[in-house]
Amino acid sequence: MNRHHFSAVFLGIALFAQTCAHAQGTPVVQGPEAVADWFRAGQAFIEQSKSLHDNNRRAKNVVLFVGDGMGISTITAARILEGQLKNKSGEENRLSFDRFPYTALSKTYSWDQQTSDSAPTMTAMATGYKAREGMLSVNHTTARGECSAAVIDAKKxxxxxxxxxxxxxxxxxxxxxRITHATPAALYAHTAMRDWEADSNLPTTDINTGAPCRGAEGAVKDIARQMIEVSPQVRKSLKVALGGGRTYFMPSTVMDPEYPKDKGRRLDGRDLTQEWVTSRAPYGQASYAWNKSQFDAFEPANNSYLLGLFEPSHVQYEADRANDPAGEPSLTEMTDKALRVLLKDPKGFFLHVEGGRIDHAHHAGNASRALTDTIEFSNAIQRTLDVLKNSGTLEDTLIIVTADHSHTFTIAGYPSRGNNILGLVREVPAKDGSPLKNSLDANGRPFTTLAYTNGPGARPNGRPDLTNVDTTHVDFLQEATVPLAAETHAGEDVAIYARGPKAHLVRGSMEQNWIFHVMMEALK
Ligand SMILES: [Zn+2]
Incomplete structure (x- = not known):
């Protein structure tokens, strides 16, 4: 059965039921479904499950989607918000990857962290190995702050x-x-410090040995430079790199083209955006784009290499993207363009797509932007399914959707079905026919469904009265218990969703680094 028709029909009944709800003694039907509908949906799931069969093909392509900080509560809340934006109650909605046939839990601790940062968690997925806090694709015997290129080379x-x-x-x-940020960088860079994104981020001397570091002979390269100077094999292979972090590739003497007050961050005087073009030229037509019109002008049919850096730092949140001065593509548009370049290779491809700012909005205590970025991440996955299906390669492509770690983000109280996910908790009334009413705390004040355990949303003078506050506003900061300048990651498991060749190996309770081994098993 087509779910959309199903929901649309019963939504009408739900609205009807709610408008009639004030009639004396009429039971309120909060959800749109009748008893038989729940049974039909359950039976449909069983029938679908029976027809599932292991796809043991060799994966021609692998796409790894990582929602940075996309814990399970984030997925649930984004799913509800997306449904509510379509005028449904929301809980029954499904994000694109909610339809994937295989799921598992991923244990996200790292070699030395109970609750991890993005460096060792992406290293786990990228290399099959659990590394140390802040380190990218080097082993745990690497010293913190290791500056020797020879040592890093031995430990990578x-x-x-x-x-x-x-x-x-x-x-x-x-x-x-930023394309040099921990998650994307773990795939191409090897370094002891995730913060060494431009040469100006490197220390002048090695903190362990006192040897000259930044710019010195034999010192490790910064991450932006590593991306340009990858091995010849990777240089030829890496066709598209799209994201933010432009200033990490620009010399400090050059002003940013979009924000003339910002300047480049490189002290070595190199313009790595131009070096991308010249270093890739031997392999094919190469381009650099920093705004939407240049991005749109890049035609995959007659170009091979595209570096796109659309902001000095991270690109805009999806909620703010329309206001970008020079215009920038959405995550869905970037993913679509990348696929069209990569699909030209008859040998197949590996693509990584990160919803990188779900994490940033959570750190800011701002659920609205975190959820709209999660919805856009889901849209990019849907676009990938559509493009691969149209190209006839969907069943030859292993697609994995997961997160690197969670956040302290909660969905709490007893809100009624269909209650605005960004709103105050309004609970099911004690008597049928009564209007929904705000849940109240011990001091008689209402509270929101969404909150954080810690972060900037903590109010130093106690709980505010939210009765007349628009908690659905894009800038509203959800309340937090422990005051911290930035909300933190959380340590519980995250979810893994998979479809395609060897996707059935994604099962049960998994160590995060096993994701690498599933991808390699599919590719081999
Ligand atoms: Zn984070």
Whole structure:
């Protein structure tokens, strides 16, 4: 049965039921479904499950989607918000990846962290190995702040992107964060410090040995430079890199083209955006784009390489993107373009897509932007399914959707079905026919469904009276218990969703680094 028709029909009944709800003694039907509908949906699920069969093909392509900080509560709340934006009650809605046939739980601790940052968690997925806090694709015997290029070279662990390049496949990276940020960087860079994104971020001397570091002979390269100077094999393979972080590629003597007050962050005087074009030229037509019109002008049919850096730092939140001065593509548009470049390779491809700013909005205590970025992340996954289906390669593509770690984000209280997910908790009334009423705390004040355990949303003078506050406003900061400048990550498991070749190996309770081993098993 087509779910959309199903929901649309019963939505009408639900609205009717609610408008009649004040009649004396009439039971309120909060959800749109009748008893038989729940049974029909359950039976349909069983029938679908019976027809599932293991796809044991070799994966021609692998796409790894990582929602940065996209814990399970974030997925639930985004699913409800997306449904409510379509005028449904929301809980029954399904994000694009909610339809994937296989799921598992992912344990996100790292070699030295109970609750991890993005560096070791993405390293786990990229290399098959759990690393140390802040380190990218080097092993745990690496000293913090290690500056020697020779030492890093000895300790580096090969990534799935590097393996795919060795297999002769094309590769790509798409993110709403800086392309040098921990999650995308773990695929192509090897370094002890995730913050060494431009050379100006490196210390002048090694904190362990006192040896000269930044710019010195034999010192490790900054992450932006590593992306340009990858091995010849990866250089040929890495066709698309789209995201933010432009100033990390620009010399400090050059002003940003979009924000003339910002300047480049490189002290070595190099313009790595131009070096991308010249270093890739031997392999094919290469371009650099920093705004939407240049991005749109790039035609995958007659171009091979595209570096797109659309902001000095991270790209805009989806909620703010329309106001960008020079215009920038959405995550869905970047993913679509990357796929059209990569699909030209008859040997297949590896693509990583990160919804990088779900995490940033959560750190800011701002659920609205975190959820709209999660919905856009889901849209990028749907677009991927559509593009692969149209190209006839969907069943040859392993698609994994997961998160690197969670956040302290909660869905709490006893809100009624269909209650605005960004709103105050309005509970099911004690008597049928009565209007929904706000839940109240011990002091008689209402509270929101969404909140954080810690972060900037903590109010130093106690709980505010939210009775007349628009908690659905895009800038509203959900309340938090522990006051912190930035809300933190959380340590519980995250979800993994999978479809395509070897997707059935995603099952049960998994260590995060096993995701790499599933991707490699599918590719081999
Ligand atoms: Zn974070």
């Amino acid at each position: 662990i090969r990534t799935v992107l590097e393996h795919a390049a060795e297999m002769g496949k094309s590769t790509g990276i798409v993110s709403t964060a």
